[in-house]
Amino acid sequence: MVRVGVIGTGDVARKSYLPGLHDPESGIILQAVCDIAKERAEKAAKDFGAQAVYNDPKLMLEREELDFVFVLTPLLTHASLTRQVLEAGRHCYSEKPLTLSLKEADELAEIAERNKVLLLCAPIYPLLPIVQFIRQLIVNNALGKVAFVRAHSSHGGPDRGTFYTDPSSYFLSEKSGPYVPLYDMGVYALTFLTFVLGSVKRVFAMAGTAISERRIEKVVEQGFIPYTIKVTTKDNGFLLLDFGDGCFGCVDASFCMRYNRVPSYEFYGSHGSLTFDSWQNEIWLVSDVEGYKHPEGWHKVELPKEIQEGERELWGQRRPTMGQRVVEHFRQCLQTGKQSPIHVSRARHVIEVMEKALMSLETLQVQKLESELPK
Ligand SMILES: NC(=O)c1ccc[n+]([C@@H]2O[C@H](COP(=O)([O-])OP(=O)(O)OC[C@H]3O[C@@H](n4cnc5c(N)ncnc54)[C@H](O)[C@@H]3O)[C@@H](O)[C@H]2O)c1
Numbered sequence: 001m002v003r004v005g006v007i008g009t010g011d012v013a014r015k016s017y018l019p020g021l022h023d024p025e026s027g028i029i030l031q032a033v034c035d036i037a038k039e040r041a042e043k044a045a046k047d048f049g050a051q052a053v054y055n056d057p058k059l060m061l062e063r064e065e066l067d068f069v070f071v072l073t074p075l076l077t078h079a080s081l082t083r084q085v086l087e088a089g090r091h092c093y094s095e096k097p098l099t100l101s102l103k104e105a106d107e108l109a110e111i112a113e114r115n116k117v118l119l120l121c122a123p124i125y126p127l128l129p130i131v132q133f134i135r136q137l138i139v140n141n142a143l144g145k146v147a148f149v150r151a152h153s154s155h156g157g158p159d160r161g162t163f164y165t166d167p168s169s170y171f172l173s174e175k176s177g178p179y180v181p182l183y184d185m186g187v188y189a190l191t192f193l194t195f196v197l198g199s200v201k202r203v204f205a206m207a208g209t210a211i212s213e214r215r216i217e218k219v220v221e222q223g224f225i226p227y228t229i230k231v232t233t234k235d236n237g238f239l240l241l242d243f244g245d246g247c248f249g250c251v252d253a254s255f256c257m258r259y260n261r262v263p264s265y266e267f268y269g270s271h272g273s274l275t276f277d278s279w280q281n282e283i284w285l286v287s288d289v290e291g292y293k294h295p296e297g298w299h300k301v302e303l304p305k306e307i308q309e310g311e312r313e314l315w316g317q318r319r320p321t322m323g324q325r326v327v328e329h330f331r332q333c334l335q336t337g338k339q340s341p342i343h344v345s346r347a348r349h350v351i352e353v354m355e356k357a358l359m360s361l362e363t364l365q366v367q368k369l370e371s372e373l374p375k
Contacts, residue, residue, distance in 0.1 A: 002327055003031040005066040005090070007057045007081055008073035009044035010035070011164040012095065017070055017323035022049035028327055034060045040165075040221075057081055061088040068330055070323070071095060074169055075176045075183055079104050086111040086119060093326055096122040096191075097183045098347050101355050102371060105348040112344065118333060119344040123188050124322065126195045126341035127329055129307040130281055134265075134274065135196045142285065142292040143269025146197060149241075149249040150266040153189035154181060157235065157255030159214040166224060168216050170255070173233040179207045179253075179361065180233040182354055186253030190350045192265065193241070193249060195341065199349060199373045201244040204366045205357035207237025210256045239357050242366075339374070349373045 004021060006013060013033075022030035030050045035041035038055035045053045054060040061069075061084060069085045071078055071094045079099040085092040086108060098121045099105045112119040125131050138146060158167035169175035170184060177183055182205075194200060209231055217226045236256040241249035263275035263284070272287030283301040287293060320328065333340045349371045356367035 018048040102352040121347035144271030148268040151189035154254035154257040156258035202242040207234040210236040
């Protein structure tokens with residue numbers, strides 16, 4: 001039996017983690033939910049079946065027997081809450097980004113190790129069968145030597161679409177940091193690319209504020225009144241990456257890409273190219289390599305059945321939800337003792353790429369990375 005606690009019951013908790021999480025038949029008990037906005041926690045408990053409700057994480061950690069705690073709060077709060085969870089000797093999963101600095105990520109990793117608990121970190125890309133499939137194609141040399149990658153890790157900004165709570169904090173540097181689209185969206189591409197290609201050696205970034213006012217229009221929570229805010233974070237930018245051995249990448253991380261019709265990921269190799277549309281779950285490939293050649297050249301890759309099914313289940317209200325997937329993964333980690341691909345040892349490298357990208361914005365100079373991913 002896994003007894004789960006959730007800190008933060010806002011938009012992502014309601015959309016992606018809480019649905020179906022309380023499932024005693026499959027051995028998952030949603031023991032407690034906690035939010036500083038207590039009415040939100042109470043509503044989440046009612047909607048998703050939590051046994052207890054708190055508005056103070058410290059109290060929840062003191063009083064409840066929890067095996068695994070999700071930290072699903074806003075960007076700049078993850079580090080301190082995760083620290084509390086780990087100090088309380090509980091296994092933990094943090095939404096992204098865990099921290100803004102490598103030093104802080106290392107401190108958290110050290111506490112987890114000392115207390116013999118697991119620290120898992122979003123994004124969960126490395127757990128997804130389709131991402132593992134792409135990695136395998138590249139490891140198997142289906143493209144020859146990969147020389148260039150491009151990733152779109154952007155959208156039009158969280159002022160669009162319907163959020164449960166007010167998403168204005170994503171535009172405010174004081175609430176979410178100096179270049180929010182990097183931690184909010186860029187982190188996906190950086191996790192994906194480093195999982196597939198390995199460590200980044202050097203990074204350079206450019207960023208600025210392109211759209212200085214945003215209108216927050218639609219929020220589901222009752223009592224919301226639309227309003228306009230002044231943007232104080234950089235809402236637009238990109239990173240240039242050096243993976244070493246002549247392999248380079250370009251990642252955009254922006255809230256200013258309202259519409260686009262190109263694939264999310266493009267890999268260019270000496271003997272082939274691959275594109276991946278992460279919204280449609282579509283892979284296109286062209287290759288001269290024996291075993292991957294196709295009479296039509298560019299072709300849509302027929303995904304093995306288990307991958308199609310695994311991916312179809314991921315989104316929306318289908319099962320497993322992200323919460324169920326993470327708990328199931330946690331259970332497997334404990335059973336097998338195997339290192340998780342979303343273990344903090346992976347996240348810390350991506351955190352350093354983002355930290356050094358911010359340094360490069362300040363210094364206007366390319367920054368070298370110190371950390372390396374575990375082999
Ligand atoms: N919303 C999305 O679509 C989405 C998608 C993927 C990842 N994320 C990530 O999920 C995290 C949360 O985002 P969100 O959109 O759900 O935000 P949100 O503002 O909707 O929800 C966060 C909740 O945390 C609560 N909270 C804040 N500080 C707290 C504290 N100290 N203790 C307890 N509760 C606290 C808030 O009251 C709020 O209810 C962010 O890191 C974000 O990057 C969000």
